[in-house]
Amino acid sequence: MNRISIHRRAQQLLPAEIETSGLLQLGMSPDQMAGIVLESIFGGDAGGIVVLRLANPTAAAIQRQGLVFFAQARQARAGLPRHAPARYGHWRQVRGGAGQGAAGTSPMYAATTLDAQSWLAVLPVERLVLYGWMH
16 A cells, blocks of 8 residues: 555544645654554554644644634544544644744644544644554
8 A cells, every 4th residue: 555545544534624635754664654554543453643744724724713623523534444434522722732833832633532542633833633543
């Protein structure tokens, strides 16, 4: 499976409101990242994380609207094979990004799935989306 296919599959686990423009490596080779995604998200037992690049229009909308942007971002586009799409709980805003915002750090928005098996963090200034899952 190539990076484009992995990105498309990973994006299906996000709410439709959160558009991404690519898969990031963050210190891993493409083969290592592919192995983690394939083994963990698409059928394995290990937990892990996928880091995606947030699309520019989505980043701008979040920066304008803040937490209000996420009001409708409660269900994944699609589920994993043989599973219904994940439902996310309430989003919350925390300070934690690397960029400089009004309070010294940029905002990060986070939510977990209702079954507590995965989570999302969105850093609009850094244009990052982190999707993590447990075993």
